[in-house]
Amino acid sequence: VSPGRVKPALPAAYFISKGFSAMLKIAPSILSADFARLGEEIRSIETADYLHFDVMDGLFVPNISIGIPVLQSVRKITDMVLDVHLMITDPLRYVSDFLSAGADILVFHIESQAPDKTYETIRRVRAQGARVGLSLRPKTPWDILLPYLDELDLVLVMTVEPGFGGQAFMEDQLPKIAALRREIDRRGLKCELEVDGGINPDTARLCVEAGADVLVAGSAVFKAQDRAAMIASLRRAGEGSR
Ligand code: DX5
Ligand code: ZN
16 A cells, blocks of 8 residues: 555455454443543544443442433534433333434333333334334343344344443353344344453454444443553454354
8 A cells, every 4th residue: 555545445245254243333332431531532533333331320330320411412513323222210201302312223122111101112113203112121031022023123132231331241142142142033034133241352352253233332432541442352353253
């Protein structure tokens, strides 16, 4: 490459031919960011694919994080895909608020409300033109999603108990990821399979081997000196594992 010339990006076919996981997406969680410098913190992760935004209400989980006004501010300063993870009771009540605030993907917990409200929440997110996902706590069995899977853009498997960053990865969730991968492929769905909690380059590899294609990482990315390098090494964790 001659000086001053930008090297062209490699085509996706190159990665596929190399057996890389070309479709692997990285989603840094800003829960581990410095909220007093949020704009700069977001700039530092823009080589990632999604920005993961954790909302906690102190009821569904024993912690309170950030909500609608922060999401509005974030929306104004970035074009990243905003992947909003609602850890709240009664998500149906807040669908319009989060979508108007700028969520691109709205993910809520299957355990947070009754099945009829789950269907209604999915329908309402879709009707407003956004993507919708359902999340599972570690103790929730994967097959609870069977009736909803065709309607979802994303499934989020929690690999820690939701509520806090910096916890240890739960290896016992790997069979759940594998079972969901098999069912998504069996049905030929485009539904993404995201994992969240305790993800670092080692656990990322296990998750990608099990079939995950979106990796959330909070402390691994924000505690790294060089965040772009950490995002790249999480991406590399998928190379050759699928
Ligand atoms: C936990 C949140 C996660 C959290 C992950 O309830 O849903 O998104 O930020 O943090 P790490 O990657 O540090 O486990
Ligand atoms: Zn999350």
